[in-house]
Amino acid sequence: MWSVPPLALQALTQRNHPERLFLQGGAPVRLEVDQQDIPRLRELSPERTRHELARAARWFVPEHPQGQPAWRRLVLPPSAVVTDVLATPTLPFPPLTRLVEVPVFAPDGTLQTTPGHHPASQTYYQPPTGFVLPVVPDQPTPADLDRARSLLCDDLLGEFPFTSDAEQANAIALLLLPFARDLIDGPTPLHLIEAPTPGSGKGLLADVLTAPAMGHRQGLLAEGRDDDEWRKRLTAVLREGHSVVQIDNVTRPLDSGALAAALTAHWWTDRILGKTETIQVPVRCVWLATGNNPVLSLEIARRTVRIRLDPLVDRPWQRTGFRHPQLRQWATTHRADLVGAALTLIRAWLVDPQPAPQHLGGYERWSEVIGGILACAGITGFLANLSEFYDRAxxxxxxxxxxxxxxxxxxxxxxxxxxxxxxxxxxxxxxxxxxxxxxxxxxxxxxxxxxxxxxxxxxxxxxxxxxxxxxxxxxxxTRADVGVHGAHRRTFPPIATRENRGKSPQ
Structure with a gap:
């Protein structure tokens, strides 16, 4: 009997090609695809383990009927074997932190375009049916950056009523982050899309900003009524390995110690519901929230980047005359082009980095990477609205x-x-x-x-x-530095190159 569990684990490991079984924070999980073709990570429960073992090997029980020849009866894997396999201290499965539907950059700057598991970034890339990535230039030229920037800033976001250049710059920062997340060894802030009234386009903006990376699919996180409920919901959504986690339509004051901790954590630790053991889940998602003039505690506000819309009309949902009346559909149709544009901007920074214009405390590496990418692309205003946001939020x-x-x-x-x-x-x-x-x-x-x-x-x-x-x-x-950035119309300086960097504009 004692020789069976090691043989079972060996069979399970041999069958795990291509990989479906992984370790997430040391806990075994299984990659599953739901009816909407969305990949998700599920806990490798005893039932799922028995399912995998039953297909990794054939299981028999010897039978010796009296007066008849001995024979073997086909059975399911015994519960004792399932328990022993799950109790193995170090299961031989590859580590996985998140699922992606599009190519992303690895920590070393390599663009990962091959579907499947990527050990360097601990990601699993499963492209949607029919997705074809356009050519991403190895050495983007100023013309390449102009085209990429125009597609994102003008075609995709040009008709949103941003209240300043900073709001649009922060919106582009949100769009780029899923592609550059593995370049950032550290936490990333909450991106808050807010407006003074319903119907201003918050939900639409959230959808089109995450559409290139996620295809309108993100992990939805409902508000918690207390910190214990926040903790449970955070654990559940983080264990699913989403690239984007969205708190939709914030109505209560956003004040949660658990959420504040998750926004600055490299790893999320929590007790498994109904058990005495704890789990550790890597926090590699992009954080997003929407709301109408939401109230935030200081602990949440200082972990947040604001993207504010204000249509300046009484009934904003009645507006017409847009360039793309069905913007969600347009973003879906042009998803590959939007992905290519985002990757082009990131690669330009990897080839010829520029410093970030401003930093957010506690998120230095995020500020350096995302702020540098925007600086390379000539997109100004990154984090320029922090003081005003803190005053209001x-x-x-x-x-x-x-x-x-x-x-x-x-x-x-x-x-x-x-x-x-x-x-x-x-x-x-x-x-x-x-x-x-x-x-x-x-x-x-x-x-x-x-x-x-x-x-x-x-x-x-x-x-x-x-x-x-x-x-x-x-x-x-005493002295306090206060500044409000109030530009409303965006103009772009010439793209910086090695030849003209440091020169004053004419």
Whole structure:
């Protein structure tokens, strides 16, 4: 009996060509294709393991009927063998981090165009039926970049009501990321597509930005009501190996420690539901969310890149006269061309890198790669809307700025007791709970203590000591860099080359 499990594992390994069985974060998974021809990763459960073993070898039980010749009866693999195989410490399956439908760049800059498993990037490439990649030049010329940029910025995105150049640049950054994800050894931020009103084109923009890489197929992540629910849903969607994970139509304040952790994690660790063991899943997806003026906590806002639309009309869904009235269908029809354009822009940076114009803290490698690609392509505005976004998105910080402004107007740098500051706080939208006056004063005192030495706007909240057992505070002026990028019409400088880089435009 003890010789059976090793033989079973050997048969399973020999049958795994081409590869369907993989290790995702050390856990065995199976590649499956659903009825819509979408590849997904599923846990290699005991039932799926028995299915694979039954097809990797023929299983018999010897029978010795009395008075008859001995013979063998065909059976399914025994449960003990299935359990033993799954308990093997190091299963001989190749590692896999994500599934892709289009060619992507490996960590060494190689463009992977052959379908199947790619060990260098730990990806599995399964192109859709009929997909033919156009020629991606080895040394893109300025003319190649002009054509690629025009296809993406003008044909695909030219009629979206972006509020600034930065919004469109960040949109192109989102489109490029699935193709360049393996060039980035580190986390990537949440891309938030927002608008002031329904019908502004958020869902359409999300679809066409992910269409080249995913073909309108992404992992949908519903909002969680609490952190425990967020954690469970994140674990479920990350285990499926999607290239893009989308939080669609955010309606609640986006404030989750679990989501914040996932947005900065290389690996996601969680306990398997109903079991005592934990799993580790690599976080290699692209993060996307949509919403109408969503409210974000500071922890989420500083992990987010904004893409804002504003049609400036009362009923934006009634707009007509578009160049491509059926933009989703147009993007699907021209998918191969859009993929070729994205790959051309990335290859231009790999051949002749340029530095990124700006960086996002915690996402330095992402900023370097994506910002550099956009700089090579002559697409300006990358991350230029961060300050404005932080001002608008983080409601709590906005309330504290309002409070600090009122504080400075009344007391300047004088020392002030907590009780006097409470009288200012109640006239703002600060959340002090629904308790009685004494309870609200206690809540405010804790909030104020939590903001000790914090810089808000142009001032730092400083503790000024205790007088007759009462805490006193004061504001100390400091400097804060604030900038808002407000360009609305996009113009492109000449494409930088080795010959003209560093020269001033004429």
């Amino acid at each position: 983080d409601l709590e910080s906005a309330i504290w700025r309002q409070f600090v402004a009122a504080w400075w107007e009344q007391y300047q740098s004088q020392t002030v007791g907590t009780a006097d500051l409470f009288d200012l706080a109640v006239n703002t939208e600060m959340d002090l709970g629904r308790g009685a006056d004494r309870s609200q004063r206690t809540v405010f005192g804790k909030k104020l203590a939590a903001h000790r030495d914090r810089v808000i706007g142009d001032y730092r909240i400083a503790f000024a000591g205790t007088v007759k057992r009462l805490k006193h505070w004061q504001l100390l002026p």
